[in-house]
Amino acid sequence: MEEKKTLLEIKDLEVIYQTDEATVHAVNGINFSLNEKETIGLVGETGAGKTTTALTILRLLPERTGRIKGGQVLFRGENLLDKSVPEMRRVRGAEISIIFQDPMTALNPALTVGDQVLESLEIHNTAGKSKQELNARVDELFNLVGIPAERKAEYPHQFSGGMKQRIVIAIALACAPQLLIADEPTTALDVTIQAQVLKLMENLKEELGTSMIIITHDLGVVAETCDKVAIMYAGEIVEAGTVEDIFNGKEHHPYTVGLFNAIPNLDEKEERLRPIDGLMPDPANLPQGCKFGPRCPHFTEACKAQTPYIYEEKEHRIMCNLFKKEAADE
């Protein structure tokens, strides 16, 4: 078997936001690892802690409120949480880049979109390319994300939401990173542009061996692009495994089952969609034991008593008491 090299390892990561009113337990002891050339999908309810996880890896948590309570982020074996601020800046510039959920946080409203892509190319211009070559590359990147290069002299406010997102993607790709974290990269895009962007990301993976963390609500995107999947709920990874485990496996966490049931089906006419009952728990006041308990159709008193049982079958892990007994009861 081919030896896979680990690029990133997250160990027992715990993150809170300390606000004036409350302590928000955003990430509660998560573990996952990512090999070179591998893509992992982070899926989960709004507020589950996906963006917080991404920001922690890059050490970009809001300074005033964000606190890393424990755990490690090992990037090529080195703990990023121990790095100095200048060291971290170098990592962010050269090795890890992020596509933010909200494109406006990443774009400078006072610079033309073309200049912003060019700037990113200049920073990473280790090969000493000429200005002309870089400008040609800007045009190429615009074309790759489906925007006429003629429009590069315009400003972000003149672009639609999806067009801004495509500029952010072009900037991230210009960096040619080792690890690309993409937070909802294609939500604002139509499916034909989405297909092009995903293809671009795949090329990056093949040409440069880039690993990726894709955060998304779209299970179609996960099925298409990911090798592994981690399903998050209330700051924990409640189910993880290979993409086959998640999409074709028999055993699932009740939350995962609920997610799949909620998707509108293209091939059937349904009168009503089926959301998961109840609402996400308040992260400042999480339930005892299984955090999904109050919404779970299989809830028993035992689920409340302690953290649930962890089922493991090769790479597939599920945190749920349903799998505790040998003899399945249904």
Add this chain to the structure above:
Amino acid sequence: MSNLVETVDLKKYFTVGKNRYLHAVDGVNLEIPEGKTLGVVGESGCGKSTLGRVVMGLLPATSGQINFDGQDIVSCSKKEFKQVRRKVQMIFQDPYSSLDPRMSIYELIAEPLIMNKVYKDKKEVLKRVQNLMDTVGLAERYINSYPHELDGGRRQRIGVARALALNPKFIVCDEPVSALDVSIQAQILNLLMDMQRDLGLTYMFITHNLAVVKHISDVIMVMYLGQCVEIAPADELFANPKHPYTQALLDAILKPVIGSSKERKLIRGEVTSPIDPPAGCRFAGRCEHCRPECTGRDIRLVDVGNEHKVACVLAGS
């Protein structure tokens, strides 16, 4: 059935330099019958949000006509427009940035009522706010909360409650569920459909999610660079897509199953710029069926039966 909303040759151009115009919406004719939903899909940047804002009167049209309930709102007086404006509301994509974080839930929902001086008495405003919260499924205990204390689904419910405050007849929903996870998305879509049934609302629903648009729409319009290239009842469009762009769109859908994707055809070729585009099919630069008659003259929508219209030289042949 009568149309609540109609547009005739509606255009919206943006000035982007000396004598250069960006044709964001370029001659759109649409009809939305009362109580129905028109879905609008198309490439990002093709003009969907601009169309929505122009139809709502948030942006002035460059030319053309918008009829609302039989009244032309492009040429009517300011006073008449103000009357109409109340009956038309919008729900935005981002429940985070479209709500003022310093306002409580009560203040947010009461704002349109107070601004339009609907009630004289404060108690009546409170009653209406409570009633709206109930309609959209927000528990009353949140009335003094702030948006950041709520999850995305509840925040979007505030957006819906605000839109409903003035008893509108027509709501433009611009990507209302895109930022939400699939479970909350299902809640909001169920809510919108229940409200349509109970209050007889008419929707224009803009989204990139084709499974969602199929679920919620009666008729779907496909836009490409400011123009309508295909329009048909939802099931008909999915069963029988005629325009090459629509076909590419449906072909690019990613289903939540693995191994479905094999080798996908990507659209290739030059993207036509919306700045002073030449006459002819705007998809021509990327269309594998492009032929001489596709360029040089505008391609009109042709009725191909089953309430299905297509703007392509291949249609009907």
